[in-house]
Amino acid sequence: xxxxxxxxxxxxxxxxxxxxxxxxxxxxxxxxxxxxxxxxxxxxxxxxxxxxxxxxxxxxxxxxxxxxxxxxxxxxxxxxxxxxxxxxxxxxxxxxxxxxxxxxxxxxxxxxxxxxxxxxxxxxxxxxxxxxxxxxxxxxxxxxxxxxxxxxxxxxxxxxxxxxxxxxxxxxxxxxxxxxxxxxxxxxxxxxxxxxxxxxxxxxxxxxxxxxxxxxxxxxxxxxxxxxxxxxxxxxxxxxxxxxxxxxxxxxxxxxxxxxxxxxxxxxxxxxxxxxxxxxxxxxxxxxxxxxxxxx
Amino acid sequence: xxxxxxxxxxxxxxxxxxxxxxxxxxxxxxxxxxxxxxxxxxxxxxxxxxxxxxxxxxxxxxxxxxxxxxxxxxxxxxxxxxxxxxxxxxxxxxxxxxxxxxxxxxxxxxxxxxxxxxxxxxxxxxxxxxxxxxxxxxxxxxxxxxxxxxxxxxxxxxxxxxxxxxxxxxxxxxxxxxxxxxxxxxxxxxxxxxxxxxxxxxxxxxxxxxxxxxxxxxxxxxxxxxxxxxxxxxxxxxxxxxx
Numbered sequence: 049x050x051x052x053x054x055x056x057x058x059x060x061x062x063x064x065x066x067x068x069x070x071x072x073x074x075x076x077x078x079x080x081x082x083x084x085x086x087x088x089x090x091x092x093x094x095x096x097x098x099x100x101x102x103x104x105x106x107x108x109x110x111x112x113x114x115x116x117x118x119x120x121x122x123x124x125x126x127x128x129x130x131x132x133x134x135x136x137x138x139x140x141x142x143x144x145x146x147x148x149x150x151x152x153x154x155x156x157x158x159x160x161x162x163x164x165x166x167x168x169x170x171x172x173x174x175x176x177x178x179x180x181x182x183x184x185x186x187x188x189x190x191x192x193x194x195x196x197x198x199x200x201x202x203x204x205x206x207x208x209x210x211x212x213x214x215x216x217x218x219x220x221x222x223x224x225x226x227x228x229x230x231x232x233x234x235x236x237x238x239x240x241x242x243x244x245x246x247x248x249x250x251x252x253x254x255x256x257x258x259x260x261x262x263x264x265x266x267x268x269x270x271x272x273x274x275x276x277x278x279x280x281x282x283x284x285x286x287x288x289x290x291x292x293x294x295x296x297x298x299x300x301x302x303x304x305x306x307x308x309x310x311x312x313x314x315x316x317x318x319x320x321x322x323x324x325x326x327x328x329x330x331x332x333x334x335x336x337x338x339x340x341x342x343x344x
Numbered sequence: 345x346x347x348x349x350x351x352x353x354x355x356x357x358x359x360x361x362x363x364x365x366x367x368x369x370x371x372x373x374x375x376x377x378x379x380x381x382x383x384x385x386x387x388x389x390x391x392x393x394x395x396x397x398x399x400x401x402x403x404x405x406x407x408x409x410x411x412x413x414x415x416x417x418x419x420x421x422x423x424x425x426x427x428x429x430x431x432x433x434x435x436x437x438x439x440x441x442x443x444x445x446x447x448x449x450x451x452x453x454x455x456x457x458x459x460x461x462x463x464x465x466x467x468x469x470x471x472x473x474x475x476x477x478x479x480x481x482x483x484x485x486x487x488x489x490x491x492x493x494x495x496x497x498x499x500x501x502x503x504x505x506x507x508x509x510x511x512x513x514x515x516x517x518x519x520x521x522x523x524x525x526x527x528x529x530x531x532x533x534x535x536x537x538x539x540x541x542x543x544x545x546x547x548x549x550x551x552x553x554x555x556x557x558x559x560x561x562x563x564x565x566x567x568x569x570x571x572x573x574x575x576x577x578x579x580x581x582x583x584x585x586x587x
Binding site: 093096097098116119120122124126128129130131132133134143144146147148149150151152154191195196223226227 | 444447
């Protein structure tokens with residue numbers, strides 16, 4: 049089982065959304081991390097055959113992404129999806145089952161199974177328009193699993209889920225990743241940290257880092273520091289180092305930052321986590337948005 | 345004896361929990377629905393309002409014929425109502441985009457293009473059946489020939505098809521169906537006004553006008569349908585969707 053992405057690119061008029069991405073994915077859970085506009089959704093859409101690439105190709109065991117056979121093996125949860133207003137959760141899954149080529153009886157069985165799995169059995173006959181964001185998201189996850197896909201692509205699957213639902217979802221994905229390729233994108237770093245066997249870090253349309261958690265955080269291992277400093281030192285550190293966390297504490301400021309060596313005498317080296325790496329790489333974007341929202 | 349022993353054993357020992365049940369189930373190949381099953385299933389997903397409006401129009405024509413008989417004014421009434429049938433049909437064809445289901449449907453085995461083609465096929469046949477039914481009812485009651493009557497009735501319908509598809513193919517908004525509704529109202533009013541104001545619009549004198557209008561709108565509608573299908577093949581996403 050091998051999903052090969054070969055020099056996949058997508059260009060718009062004045063923007064390169066995805067830039068010559070090449071990957072080979074085997075069974076397991078792959079977490080795609082990146083800031084807004086980094087090209088995650090575009091990449092996922094091309095992998096699902098929803099968006100035509102400018103160049104490059106996507107093949108699963110030699111089957112091209114444009115073929116019906118490929119779509120037969122695919123489960124996809126888009127970032128934003130709609131539903132026909134007259135549909136109940138049950139109707140929605142039955143409808144998509146028919147599009148996925150399931151027989152009527154199999155569709156009914158699978159729909160009931162999946163509604164139970166995502167905890168929507170009680171509201172199966174209720175109109176989707178009455179659902180909360182989390183319920184809609186769970187329904188979206190259920191539809192992606194209807195055809196028992198070999199490739200499961202989930203764009204922001206945990207958006208709108210409460211902490212309990214997220215834990216349930218993580219467990220489900222971990223189980224699913226045993227015998228299929230699961231590619232998920234999220235902004236919630238901890239989701240990726242817990243369930244992804246391989247992390248893909250995307251920036252400006254390119255995969256800048258790829259590997260298991262231990263490997264991927266190696267570049268900042270021993271470079272993450274925490275300190276409790278006075279106002280002036282805090283200002284100096286904020287201006288000169290990539291900051292991961294700031295917290296005001298009485299007359300002092302708590303900082304978590306990345307530096308080659310201890311930036312001040314109060315600084316203590318701490319164990320690096322994925323969030324540190326993410327914020328380190330996307331520091332510029334984070335600072336830009338802070339300025340945009342007037343935080344600084 | 346053996347049976348008794350088995351029964352006893354069952355009561356003494358609990359059956360072990362199935363091991364790797366899920367993996368085993370995943371290995372099974374379930375029978376898949378074929379294209380015909382898919383086609384039939386899609387008929388059920390055509391909204392009731394399409395069938396109801398088509399039926400109402402047919403019954404309305406029957407009632408109208410019974411009470412007022414076939415006259416030129418009856419022809420323009422029917423021809424002014426027919427664009428609404430095309431509106432319901434077009435809104436049905438474009439509803440994947442209207443309700444943001446396009447991306448999901450594009451990723452399925454039978455994708456958006458196939459769904460759209462099937463909808464166009466089913467609704468085209470329904471529209472044609474209603475149209476021929478009305479034509480048969482009216483043609484026997486008027487001195488207008490079958491073809492002439494067909495052209496009078498179908499020209500506003502085709503104009504509306506062209507106008508609505510023109511809007512759908514160029515608009516990126518999900519509210520295009522409301523614009524299409526306005527186009528339909530405009531076509532219907534225009535048709536009524538022309539029929540009322542120009543008293544000899546349905547006479548031999550205007551034969552060329554009708555023939556040209558019919559051919560022109562038929563060709564333009566066909567072009568827009570082809571464009572719509574091509575759009576379904578490769579839905580163009582604007583860069584705001586690439587976050």
